[in-house]
Amino acid sequence: MTDRVVEGLAVRPGGAYIDCTLGDAGHATAILEAAAPSGRLLGIDADPEATAAARDRLAPYGAAVTVVDGNFRALESLAAAHGFVPADGVLFDLGISSRQLDAEERGFSFRRPGPLDMRFTPGEGPSAADLVNTLGESELADLIYRFGEEPRSRRIARAIVAARPIDDAMKLADVVRRGSGYPRGRTHPATRTFQALRIAVNDEMASLEAGLEQAPLVLGPGGRLVVIAYHSLEDRRVKRFMNAGPMRPLSKKVTKPSADEIEANRRSRSARLRVAERPEDQP
Numbered sequence: 346m347t348d349r350v351v352e353g354l355a356v357r358p359g360g361a362y363i364d365c366t367l368g369d370a371g372h373a374t375a376i377l378e379a380a381a382p383s384g385r386l387l388g389i390d391a392d393p394e395a396t397a398a399a400r401d402r403l404a405p406y407g408a409a410v411t412v413v414d415g416n417f418r419a420l421e422s423l424a425a426a427h428g429f430v431p432a433d434g435v436l437f438d439l440g441i442s443s444r445q446l447d448a449e450e451r452g453f454s455f456r457r458p459g460p461l462d463m464r465f466t467p468g469e470g471p472s473a474a475d476l477v478n479t480l481g482e483s484e485l486a487d488l489i490y491r492f493g494e495e496p497r498s499r500r501i502a503r504a505i506v507a508a509r510p511i512d513d514a515m516k517l518a519d520v521v522r523r524g525s526g527y528p529r530g531r532t533h534p535a536t537r538t539f540q541a542l543r544i545a546v547n548d549e550m551a552s553l554e555a556g557l558e559q560a561p562l563v564l565g566p567g568g569r570l571v572v573i574a575y576h577s578l579e580d581r582r583v584k585r586f587m588n589a590g591p592m593r594p595l596s597k598k599v600t601k602p603s604a605d606e607i608e609a610n611r612r613s614r615s616a617r618l619r620v621a622e623r624p625e626d627q628p
Contacts, residue, residue: 346573346600346602346606346613346616346618347371347372347375348375349600349618350372350375350376350436350438350571350573350618351375351376351379353569353571353595353600353618353620354376354433354434354436354569354571355433355434355569356376356379356380356384356433356434357379357380357384357433358379358380358381358382358383358384359380359383359384360380360384360385360433360434361384361385361386361387361429361431361432361433362376362380362384362385362386362387362432362433362434362435362436363386363387363388363389363420363424363429363432363434363435363436363563364376364386364387364388364389364436364438365389365417365420365435365436365437365556366389366390366417366436366437366438366439367388367389367390367395367396367399367412368390368395368399368438368442368444369395369398369399369402369442369443369444370388370398370399370402370403372436372438373386373388373399373403373410374402374403376434376436377403377406377409377410380409381409383409384409385409385410385411385429386406386409386410386411387411387413387423387424387427387429387432388403388410388411388412388413389413389415389416389417389420389423390412390413390414390415391414391415391416391417391465391466391547392445392465392466393414393466393467394444394448395442395444395445396412396413396414398444399412400412411427411429413427416466416552417437417552417555417556418551418552418555418556419555420435420555420556420559420560420563421559421562421563424563429563430562430563431563431564431565431566431568432563432564432565432568433564433565433567433568433569434564434568434569434570434571435560435563435564435568435569435570435571436571436572437553437556437557437570437571437572437573438573439549439553439572439573439574439575439579440573440574440575440576440579441453441543443610443612445465446612450462451463451464451467452472452473452474452514453514453539453543454514454539455514455515455517455518455521455533455535455536455539456515456518456533457514457515458513458514458515459513459514459515460472460474460512460513460514461473461474461477461511461512461513461514461517461542462474463539463542463543463546463547464546464547465547470546470547470548471546472546473542473543473546474511474512476488476542476545476546477505477509477511477517477542478509478510478511478512482502482503482506483502485502485505485506486498486499486501486502486503488541488542488545489501489502489537489538489541489542490541491541492540492541492542492544492545492550492578493537493538493539493540493541493544494537494576494577494578495537495538495541497525497526497527500524500525500526501521501524501525501538503524504520504521504523504524504525505517505520505521505524508520514539517535517538517539518533518535518539521534521535521538522534522535540576544578549579550578550579550582553579553582553583554582557572557582557583557586558586560592561591561592561623564623565623566623566624566625566626567622567623567624567625568622568623569620569621569622569623570587570592570620570621570622570623571618571619571620572587572618572619573616573617573618574616574617574619575615575616575617576615580599580617580619583619584599584619587619587621591623591624592621592622592623593621593622593623593624594619594620594621595620595621595622596619596620599617599618599619600617600618600619600620601616601617601618602614602616
């Protein structure tokens, strides 16, 4: 959805833009190209592996790019520290990157063996294994239901507790599959449970709340906010924020990926893009 991101941000030559989820720098590269020759970009990511790779990829843009290790829950202070207030556009591409999913040592994927970690910033805070092996059954069930919207959370939590200790991603996926009672289908039975654990480990909903609330403080009048969400929990929060002000949504309908985009990247099929603008007359 890169073209739609650039369009939603209304990128113009000489503009200043903030990519709050830099990842592999795909969106950042497109923004810099559209903002050339004098545009600037601040790239933020909580994953040091992502920022290291992005610095290499974005090196040809020189001083036009500033890459920062950090969480977008500190958006306002990071933007101010690097001279990006006011900004012309702010982007949040939420969720998890293909690189993170494919890294066995990170434990994000239920299709690969590896330690149950799931931390965006390695070594910071409790890991997914810590939650899986220490939470009480009712706490674990509540977590899976709240952040994964999993209707069978209680039977899944019961199966997890009975199978402890669990320190491998594929082992957890198998425990969830057997414990959930779901038949085999297109969606893996562990999808919602892994989503819930990742969100809890990285405190993603609190970070999203903080980042959204700070975006209008960073944007100049007429500045654009673009958010791509990948599950209903995120998308509902984004929709509420944009409809409640101080931002003004530019469309009542969410933008979804095209058939060609989904064919090129199957992981994009759940993406939901929303755009809002800071009104020109807002003080």
